[in-house]
Amino acid sequence: MSDRDLSRLSPAELMRLEREIARKHMGGFPYLAVAWAFGNLALWLSLWPLVISGILPLWLGFIIACANIALCYLPSHEAQHDIIARPGDRLRWLNEAVGHLSLVPLVLPYRVARLTHLEHHKHTNNPDLDPDYSVTAPGPLSAIWGSIQNRQPRAKGGLKSYGATLVRLGREDVILDAVIYDIVFYAILFGAAWSGYAMEAAFLWWLPRHFALTYIQYYLSWAPHHPGTEMGRYRNTRSFRAILGNIGSLGMQYHVIHHLHPRIPLYRHPEVYWEMKPVLEARGARVDEL
Amino acid sequence: MNSPVVRAIKALFFIGPLLFGVAFLSPLVAQSMVALAITPPFGLEPLVFGLIIGTGLGVTAQIRGRWI
Numbered sequence: 509m510s511d512r513d514l515s516r517l518s519p520a521e522l523m524r525l526e527r528e529i530a531r532k533h534m535g536g537f538p539y540l541a542v543a544w545a546f547g548n549l550a551l552w553l554s555l556w557p558l559v560i561s562g563i564l565p566l567w568l569g570f571i572i573a574c575a576n577i578a579l580c581y582l583p584s585h586e587a588q589h590d591i592i593a594r595p596g597d598r599l600r601w602l603n604e605a606v607g608h609l610s611l612v613p614l615v616l617p618y619r620v621a622r623l624t625h626l627e628h629h630k631h632t633n634n635p636d637l638d639p640d641y642s643v644t645a646p647g648p649l650s651a652i653w654g655s656i657q658n659r660q661p662r663a664k665g666g667l668k669s670y671g672a673t674l675v676r677l678g679r680e681d682v683i684l685d686a687v688i689y690d691i692v693f694y695a696i697l698f699g700a701a702w703s704g705y706a707m708e709a710a711f712l713w714w715l716p717r718h719f720a721l722t723y724i725q726y727y728l729s730w731a732p733h734h735p736g737t738e739m740g741r742y743r744n745t746r747s748f749r750a751i752l753g754n755i756g757s758l759g760m761q762y763h764v765i766h767h768l769h770p771r772i773p774l775y776r777h778p779e780v781y782w783e784m785k786p787v788l789e790a791r792g793a794r795v796d797e798l
Numbered sequence: 799m800n801s802p803v804v805r806a807i808k809a810l811f812f813i814g815p816l817l818f819g820v821a822f823l824s825p826l827v828a829q830s831m832v833a834l835a836i837t838p839p840f841g842l843e844p845l846v847f848g849l850i851i852g853t854g855l856g857v858t859a860q861i862r863g864r865w866i
Contacts, residue, residue: 662863
């Protein structure tokens with residue numbers, strides 16, 4: 509497939525080509541996402557007894573917990589798009605279990621994540637309707653600072669803007685999930701702190717969660733949509749070269765593939781991207797950085 | 799959506815920064831000082847010192863609406 513060949517194709521023909529490539533990479537059981545979800549959660553849970561019993565030093569537990577919590581969103585993200593199993597499938601329960609359980613360390617309810625994320629797909633970069641629009645920032649440092657500021661008590665952006673989205677969708681019932689998660693999270697922190705485990709609670713959960721939220725919002729929300737000014741199907745997301753590479757950026761270098769075809773598993777994005785790139789270029793997608 | 803339970807939860811979240819300062823930062827400061835072998839000033843107990851710092855930070859965040 510060459511650029512020259514594609515330039516002669518009509519939009520309908522380009523779409524057919526794009527769909528043919530995408531279809532090849534959909535389906536199959538995503539073992540990686542399932543193993544990742546439960547392995548990551550098990551590792552994070554095991555840090556608590558290991559650190560409390562003195563087997564693992566707290567500083568090392570802190571580093572591992574930062575990685576654990578930064579990694580916990582993506583398996584749920586696969587579940588949000590029904591990649592593990594679709595409604596009515598035999599393994600649907602597993603899709604939902606991954607969705608719910610993998611997000612526990614992040615203290616983000618699955619139903620909140622799913623509903624708001626699907627709205628992000630529908631309205632990417634729309635200042636009024638995209639729940640993730642508040643992460644928009646002119647540069648990397650301001651994106652990181654903005655993420656931290658969005659978690660201050662009286663802030664309105666970031667995760668705090670999800671409530672408004674749920675109200676707009678008429679799903680106030682799901683806000684209760686977030687309230688319960690928050691109450692349980694802080695009750696555990698306070699209980700641990702007054703039982704003599706304040707440092708463990710701070711360095712295995714509270715601080716790693718803040719680190720992870722910043723990391724996730726930077727690489728999943730800010731970087732792939734930057735500068736967040738365009739809303740077309742081929743323009744609202746981009747490919748980009750991350751300093752930390754594709755793994756370090758949580759697989760987001762090829763995020764454009766995810767927005768075009770959300771049911772393709774994350775680990776296949778690089779392969780799909782390189783196969784589809786001529787089509788994307790012919791479509792005017794923002795794929796010039798990679 | 800305005801039952802006594804909802805009002806109580808809203809009140810709880812409203813005083814969140816203060817609560818966090820007292821209930822989490824205070825013991826965190828106290829236990830960190832003990833772990834790092836830092837002696838609190840004026841002969842205070844670590845927990846008393848932690849309560850002063852934690853409550854102070856909580857009140858400040860409550861008034862300012864931000865921690866940093």
